[in-house]
Amino acid sequence: MARNPLHLLGLWVLIIAIAVFALFPFYYAVITSFKSGSQIFRIDYLPVAFDWDNYINVMTQGSFARNLLNSVLVSAVTVAISLLLAVTAAYALARVRFRGRAVLLFTILSVSMFPQMAVLAGLFEMIRAMGLYNTPFALIFSYMIFTLPFTVWVLTTFMRDLPVELEEAAIVDGAKPWQIIFKVFMPLMWPALVTTGLLAFIAAWNEFLFALTFVSNDSQRTVPVAIALLSGASEQEIPWGPIMAASVIVTVPLIVLVLIFQRKIVAGLTAGAVKG
Secondary structure, three states: OOOOHHHHHHHHHHHHHHHHHHHHHHHHHHHHHOOOHHHHHOOOOOOOOOOOHHHHHHHHOOOHHHHHHHHHHHHHHHHHHHHHHHHHHHHHHHHOOOOOHHHHHHHHHHHOOOOHHHHHHHHHHHHHHOOOOOOHHHHHHHHHHHHHHHHHHHHHHHHHOOOHHHHHHHHHOOOOHHHHHHHHHHHHOHHHHHHHHHHHHHHHHHOOHHHHHHOOOHHHOOHHHHHHOOOOOOHHHOOHHHHHHHHHHHHHHHHHHHHHOHHHHHHHHHOOOOOO
16 A cells, blocks of 8 residues: 655654754754854854864863763663662562562662652761762762662563573573573573663763762762853853863763664563564
């Protein structure tokens, strides 16, 4: 059956409109990052110059380069710990029958529903009591509040769809629970692990409130806070060029990760959608 040309045209118009709406802010940030002086306040929709001074100043002045490494370290460690705990928890919640399993799973999901501001005061007291204030461990500990429930929920749903015959065959061969998790299920769960891990990494990478509250030393800050502190006393003194350059530097690693793992992401998002 031939498609109506008007329907096809309308579909492409809609796709282009959504793409422009989604990509234009980042595109405008990129072209603004190459401006300096009074050029910042001139509206240009096409690049007029490529001045790299903003990027050089951001990376060489202050502690932004150190803040960038802090974000990489904190986000990577947070995701690694969350995935390790989530895989083991997902195995127990999806494969082991025990009373209260559904209530426990709902409780884990409910933890992520609380706004950050609601748990900020209590979490601050815990971090200070453990002596973690103003250290990367404070951010890793606090970020797991929202990364761990998400990864546990998604991986539990994914693990439920894995064939039970694989587990039964492994048990017959004498495999222990740890061997079943890491040697039988893990190779099949890579799409789900990549998808949940990347989404958790993005959430940790962009987190601002906890990073602002639990770290006060410039050398220990993460990039969202570092960018927020690149401001002057008035609107005329705000360094928009360096801010845009820093924003682009922070966004590019996420784009690269998505492009590298895009096939795994698609496979993880569509896993279990079709059964037969």
